[in-house]
Amino acid sequence: MDKSKVQRLTKQRQVILETMKELGGHPTADEIYVEVKKKLPDISLGTVYRNLDVLSAAGFIKKIEPEHHQMRFDYNLHDHYHLTCIRCHKIEDIEIPTPDDPMEVLSRSVGSLSKYGIFGHRLEFFGLCSECRKKGKRLDDILNE
Amino acid sequence: MDKSKVQRLTKQRQVILETMKELGGHPTADEIYVEVKKKLPDISLGTVYRNLDVLSAAGFIKKIEPEHHQMRFDYNLHDHYHLTCIRCHKIEDIEIPTPDDPMEVLSRSVGSLSKYGIFGHRLEFFGLCSECRKKGKRLDDILNE
DNA sequence: ATTGTTGCAAATATTTTGCATCAAT
């Protein structure tokens, strides 16, 4: 990664990195801000946002951003995958013929089935963590919360 | 789906559904609002949001929402998948041993490797659509836009 | 001196909510 992009490793940036290392997990900008503020009480939220950007562009950390920022709505109720353009953020539908293909094949089929150049995908699993499962509610109740 | 949840299929709701059918694709609330307003000039954006919610809860349409609304940042640069709790929205890391497993096996491994009950996943491919590819810029340029 | 960085506040963008009014049963 191009760590040279960070021209000055200021106190603020050092503390942000150090704090993220301590925190672990996947903190939000705000969570990082609260922790960093304990060490640098004068830091502003804007600086945290700016530096998280700079540090991830330089490869020190990774930004996990939502695929799309706005909610979208789909009239098509059939099972299908979505294909997102990394430039214009358009979402297209893609039907995958064989549902049990390995990931690699999947990626390749998506590439040839669509007219996209595929750079990557995001695979995210959804479930209930052990703590939430212990609460033992029914799925309906959870989804209606 | 429980379409009985929609107690009254008001004019506004009818027009929203009709418009979404015409529009196709994956419009945002605002895009839907603009189109619907042509037919019902007095409708408000709040009503559109409220009804998109109601209609998707009832199964008439599908809501494509970002997995998480806030940006998150990761100090861990190693390749790993994310596992999101549908209740508390916590994100945990999961290392997948064999990278060429079919999706089904993947889901099962994630279930047994973690302590999550897996309800589903979201697989989203990223690429450049044909129009954007035609513009023929280098990936670097695109990512820096 | 020049350029990068900061803190602050204001702006932006998206979505949600309170409330009085209106509509439907």
Place this chain on the structure above:
DNA sequence: ATTGATGCAAAATATTTGCAACAAT
């Protein structure tokens, strides 16, 4: 009459940005 739905405006949330002051080379 009661309950649900609407329009409007204000609020809430998350993020970005303009700007003057400050820091580093």
